[in-house]
Amino acid sequence: RVESPAEVDALPDFETPVALLAQTTLSHRDWADVLAAARSRFPDLWQPGRSDLCFATTNRQSALLAIAPRCDAVVVIGSANSSNTKALAALAAEAGCPRVYRVNGPDELPPDLSGTVGVTAGASAPEDVVEAVIEHLSPRHGVEEVRVTDEDEYFPPPRRLRDLLRAVERVSRLAFGVAPDDGPPLDDHGIDAASVLSALADRSPT
Structure with a gap:
């Protein structure tokens, strides 16, 4: 298991073919760095035909990067043990947002939020919880929904x-x-x- 280019470089020289798979909720930027290092280290690296990153996670990270720099605070909704929720919180801070809060629901929101507040959620956060958080914030100037792509993935039934x-x-x-x-x-x-x-x-x- 590797989480950084340095850990890829520290791997032994394998005598058998090497494959690289990603945890589906891994940060897209973290994955890109690890992938580049692995391709450099193992030229015959095997990968899945399509990205195995969760499309919902990747889309939310892209949308967050678009809004975080202009937010006074960002609220990330999701469980503390959710890897994609933690990745969103870290990404908001890295993008320059001065205040980032991870919450399970509206009752955990800090009372002094003001200015422009961005709201995002982990891939498994219930929609009704997201709506409850937005309702609790009571934005005076309405809500701007930011989309970077349409989630039109099709998963055929069994x-x-x-x-x-x-x-x-x-x-x-x-x-x-x-x-x-x-x-x-x-x-x-x-x-x-x-x-x-x-x-x-x-x-x-x-």
Whole structure:
């Protein structure tokens, strides 16, 4: 396990092929430095075909870098043992924000926050907690949402769930007198497992 270019340089000369994987919530900047050192040290280094950094974590770090320098304080919402939350807090301080606070919720906000306050959250922080923090801050001049990219990643459902989705669609078409093969093919990009299971529960006989 390595966390810095110096630790990469201290690795022994391996006789077998070397692969490099990242903790998914690692800071993008930390990962870039380690990756460059590993590529220099091991020219035949193996890596995954796509970045294994969490896209939500990377996007939030990029957005934070855009706002932190112009904030009087930054509030990072998330657990104290969350690596991506800690990375966000460290990044805000490195970007020049003079006051950075990590909180679990609105009850932990310091009472003297003023000026421009940036709010971000770890990848697993519940949306309702984020909204509660913003509501508690009661910004007088409204909220500016900063986006650096659209999170449009698609995670295909497991094969069994996809088959179940198709079966539910066929039954629904038959119920409305539509031929099963008529109409556009199933698009599951906007359907999650919870919605499917809920729909099945509603159709189950009591």
